[in-house]
Amino acid sequence: MTPLPLVTLADPIGDMVESFKDPTFRVSGPLISSITIMAIVAILAIIVGIMARHHDPMKPSKGLLGLAEMFVDWLEGWTEQTMGRRAGNWPGYFLALFTYLFLAFIWSITGFPSVVDTLVLPLALSVVMFTIIQFTGLRYQKFHYFHRYVEPIAIFLPVNLITMWTPIISTTLRMFGNCLAGGVIIGLINWALKNVSVNVVNSIAGTAYGLNSWAAIFFGPLPIAVFNLYFALFSGGIQTLVFASLNAVWFGQEMPEEDGMGLSGQATRAPVGKETQSI
Numbered sequence: 001m002t003p004l005p006l007v008t009l010a011d012p013i014g015d016m017v018e019s020f021k022d023p024t025f026r027v028s029g030p031l032i033s034s035i036t037i038m039a040i041v042a043i044l045a046i047i048v049g050i051m052a053r054h055h056d057p058m059k060p061s062k063g064l065l066g067l068a069e070m071f072v073d074w075l076e077g078w079t080e081q082t083m084g085r086r087a088g089n090w091p092g093y094f095l096a097l098f099t100y101l102f103l104a105f106i107w108s109i110t111g112f113p114s115v116v117d118t119l120v121l122p123l124a125l126s127v128v129m130f131t132i133i134q135f136t137g138l139r140y141q142k143f144h145y146f147h148r149y150v151e152p153i154a155i156f157l158p159v160n161l162i163t164m165w166t167p168i169i170s171t172t173l174r175m176f177g178n179c180l181a182g183g184v185i186i187g188l189i190n191w192a193l194k195n196v197s198v199n200v201v202n203s204i205a206g207t208a209y210g211l212n213s214w215a216a217i218f219f220g221p222l223p224i225a226v227f228n229l230y231f232a233l234f235s236g237g238i239q240t241l242v243f244a245s246l247n248a249v250w251f252g253q254e255m256p257e258e259d260g261m262g263l264s265g266q267a268t269r270a271p272v273g274k275e276t277q278s279i
Helices: 012-021 029-053 063-083 090-110 120-150 154-163 166-205 221-253
Strands: none
Touching: 029 063, 029 090, 029 120, 063 090, 063 221, 090 120, 090 221, 120 154, 120 166, 120 221, 166 221
């Protein structure tokens, strides 16, 4: 059997099929890009941590540390507003999610293999989100968590067991479909600009140039660059916010509602004539 190359092109479905045929370890381009992005996030976190440790709290923060503090402050407010409760430790999760996912969306402008337009990354992030949803429900609802699978009556158990996987399927297809649509649009624009460029150059030079000649890139570079920046920066930022918002909403639905006193200080109303006791 011919050994497979160490680095292969991005083909998640083909890679999955081949992995069942041959257990040879392979590293794909998107995997290398993903590891690189995680390394960048880790290095930035270490740098910000060192800067914060040596920073005088009595002086205003500047540079990278100032930007990090502004982002964390915004993230805490966004978490409380989206989840409808105190932020707690959730901003740490969303900080990692926002940073990694946005860098993954804009990674294609570096010229290295893209991460988000393969099915593996959306699926992996959706599985992580689904796992946290289930653990959050078990943590706060205890054994009552399992009652959802027999609601409204026990006969709905098979249906509920199937629909419980909806978050994985919906978020995976949504993210993958949006990224794939952007690539298709850029491909169509590139094809159209190639034909226009060749026709314009042929009409001016009076020579028949083909689509594989230099004439095919006469009009292409600037429009393609603009669309790449749009789908990487603007669309990538929107998709990052949408995915994180879905995470926050579904996490919040698994938690009990908070009143003005918070979860740790809820009060039980005693019968009339008795004082209210705090739990």
